[in-house]
Amino acid sequence: MIRSEILKEIAPILKDQLIVCNIGIPSQELHAIMDQPSNFYMLGTMGLSSSIGLGVALAQDKTVISIDGDGSVLTNLGTLPTIGNNCPDNYILIIIDNGSYGSTGDQPTYTGRKTDLAGMARAAGCDNVVEVQDVDTGPALQAAIDARHGTVMIVKCDSGNAKMPVITMDPVIIKDRFMKAVAG
C-alpha cells in the first residue's frame, strides 16, 4: 500500500479527530480524501508536524494525531526525545515510513536503508512504540486511540504519491477552523 491508500483506509477513524498533517503531498492527500475543520494542514515548515501536534496535545485534553513522514522526522530528530520525555496520554504520532521523500520525487531516505525509526523512538524514551505494516494501520490506530496512552506508530509502506490538487485554503482559515474544533 502507498500512503494515500492508508489514509483512505483510516479516514473513518480520523473523522472528527484533531489531526496535524505533514507538509506537501501528505496534506494534499488528506485534504482530498477527508477535509474536515479539525485537520491542520501544514503548508510549509518541514519537520514540525510532530512538534505542533505535541504542543496541541500538551495544551488541552482531546486526542491529537500527528501524521508525519520518515523524511520529515529525520529532519527534526530532536522531536523523539522531546516526545519521549513529555508525551501526554492524548498524543499519537503516526510516522508513515515509506523510505522516501515523497513530496520531492521519492528520493530514498535512510529509513529505507539501515536506519530504524522504531528503535530510535524507543531509545529516545518513547514508552509505547508500535511498528505495523500498512494493512494493519487501522486496527492499530483504533487501539491506540482507545488505549488513551501516548503512542508512536511507525507504519511501514510502499513509496508513492497519489496525484492530488494543492491546498489553496488560506492558512489563517486553516488555523481558525482548527482552533474552533479544538475548543468545541
Place this chain on the structure above:
Amino acid sequence: MNLDKKITDDLVANDVSFVTTVPCKQLAGVIEEIDQRKEIFHIPSNKEDEGMGLCAGAFMGGKRSAIIMQNTAIGVTINTLATLTQFYRMPLPMIISYRGELREPVACQVEMAVHTKALLAQMHIPTYHFHWQKDVEEFDNILKYTFMCNKPVAILTDANFWGGYGDQ
C-alpha cells in the same frame, strides 16, 4: 531588580502558560525561574524551530506560548518564522539573548549580532532591545502588544542588560 523574576511575573500576568527554551548562559536564571512556576508548563526544546512548532501547537490548543532562545537562532528559524508563525498569524513572544553586543567578550558572537536586527527587520518582526535594566519595564506592554497583533515579536536582551559577564 530581579530581572528573572520580573520577566517571569509578566509572563504569568499575561497568561503565558507554555514556554519552551533552549539553553543559554544569559537566560539561565529566567529559565530556572520559569521552571519553578506552577503557572507555566516548561518544555525544553532541542532546537529553536522545534520549539516554534511546539509553541504553534500550544497556541492552537488554547494556551499562550513563548520561546526563550539566543540570537544565533534567528539564523536557523527564518523559514519557521515565515511559513508557520507569520503565515498562520500566530503570536509568539521571543525572549532572545543578544550576544555580540556591548560588553561581549567573545569575538565570534559579534558576527551574528551584526546581522540580527537586519534579519528581524527584513522579516518585519517588531523588535525591542533591552540594554538598561529599566528597559524591562516595557516587557508587560510588549507582551500585550504581541497578543494583540498576532505576530512574532523579538525582545533582544544584551549583556549590559544582564549586568555584563563578570570579570572581563
